[in-house]
Amino acid sequence: MDIRVYMMWVTAGAVLVLLAEVVTGRHKGVYKARGEFPLLGLNMAIGRFLIGPLMAVFVAAVWGFFLPRFAGSLSAMPLWLALPAVLLFAEFCFYWVHRWAHEGVKKRSLLWMIHRTHHSATYMNVSVWMRLNVFWYIIIPNAWTMGLAIYLGLPEAAGIAIVLIAVWNIVTHSNFRWDDTVRRHKVFGPAFRALEHVIVSPGIHHTHHGFGKDGASYRNFGVMLSVWDWVFGTLHIPEGRPWRYGLPGHNAHWLEELAYPLVRIGRPRAD
Template structure:
C-alpha cells in the first residue's frame, strides 16, 4: 500500500456497513442530532480543535497497524472455528444433533454471537478500567476533551489488538459450537458477515455516543446503553467514573452494579483529569497515559 492509498483508505469507512461511520449510520445520527440540539453536532469548534486532531491522527495511524497486524488474525476465525468443532467432536463424539430451518438458524446464530460479543466487550472494557497496566492504554481513548464520532477510533494499538483478540476468540468459539451442534451448514458469510443486531445498534444513533448531543432512553436504559450514558462514562466528573461500561446492552452493568441512568445527570466536561487538555499530542499518548 502506497502513501496515497493509506491516506484515502479511512474514507472508504463511509461505505463499509461494518464500520460505525458508515454513511447511513452517520445520516441517522445526524438527523437525530438536528432534531434534539439543532446544529450542535455540526459546530466548527467541535470538529477543529487539538483533541479532534488527535482523533484523526490515531484513525490514520491505526490503519497501518490494523491491516498488517489485526486483519491476518481475524482471517483465521473460520480456521479456528473448524478447529473448535474438531475438538468438540474428539471430546464429546460426533455432534450435528439438530437440524432447523436455515433462516431460523441464521437468526439464532446472529443473536447468540451478538450477545456473546457484547458481554465480551463489557468484560474487556471493565478490565481496561480496573487493571492499572491496561488503563494506561485505554486512557488514550478517555483523554479526549471533545467528542465526535471519530473519537471511537482514538484507541491505542495495544487496546485495538486486545479487542481484536477478544472478537476472534468469541467469534471462533460461537461459530465452532454452532457448527458442532447443528446439521445445517454455517457459511463463511454468516460467520464473518455484518451482524444484523450490530447493524440495528449502529443505525439507532450510535454515533451520538461520542458526541455532545444528549440522548437518553428513559427507563429503556435498564436494557440498552444510550448515547447519554456513554457520555457519562466519558465524563471528567469523579461521580461518573467507572460507570456504564456496556457497549449495547445495559444488563451487564446492572449485574456488576456499574449502571447509571442518564435521568437527572449532566456532563459538563470530558476527559480523565484536569491535565487531559495538556495531553493532546500523539507523541504524549504513544506509550500510554499514566494517571
C-alpha cells in the same frame, strides 16, 4: 449476508453523521491537543485497515486450532435464537474486559494503558469511536466472540450483530443528544429510563467518557446492551451531560496513545 457491503454502508453513515456534526459546529474548537489528527488518521490506517483484517485471519486460525471438531456445530440454530445469543455473549465478554481495563487505572495496568486512548479525548463526537490504541484491535473481545460465532456456524447472526454494534457505537458516540429531551419528558421519560436498563443510550455512554458531575468512567461498560451493567451493579443513568469529557491530568504524547506499550514518551498521567 456480505458483511463487507453492510460495513461499507455503516462507514458511510458514520461519515454522514460526522459531516452533520461539523456543519452544525459541534467540532468547532474541540481539537486542541497536538497530534489529534495524526492520532485519528494513523489509527484508521494501521488499526482499522491493517491490524483489523489481519486479526480476522488470525482469530479464524486460532479457533480452528483449538476447536477443530466444533466447526459449524451450531449451524442448525435458527437466526431468531442465534442473534440474541451472540449479542448477549459478545456483550458479556466485552463488559468484563472493558471493566477490567478501567479497574486497572490506579495500577496503570497494561489493559488500561492501551484502552486509555479512547478516553483521553476532551470532546465527544463520532470520531472518538475510532480514537483507539492500535493494539486494542487485538484485545477487543468482539473480534474473538464474533470470530467464534462464525466458526461455530452462525455467520449470519454474527454479521448482523457486528453491524448492529457498529451502528450503535455511532449513535452513542455522536454529539447529537436526542435522548436528553426524551429522558426529561413527563410521559416518555420514565419508560425511557426503564429501557436504559437494557439498552445503552447516548447519555449512558457519554457519562462513561466523562468525569465530575454525571461523569462516571467506572460505570456503564456495555456497548449496545446495558443489561450486564444492571445485573452486576455498574449501571449509572445520568441526569444530564458530564461536567467534563476525558481524563483528569495530562495526556501522554499522541504517539504513545497510538502505540503503547511499543511507544513510551512524555510525562505520566496523574491517574
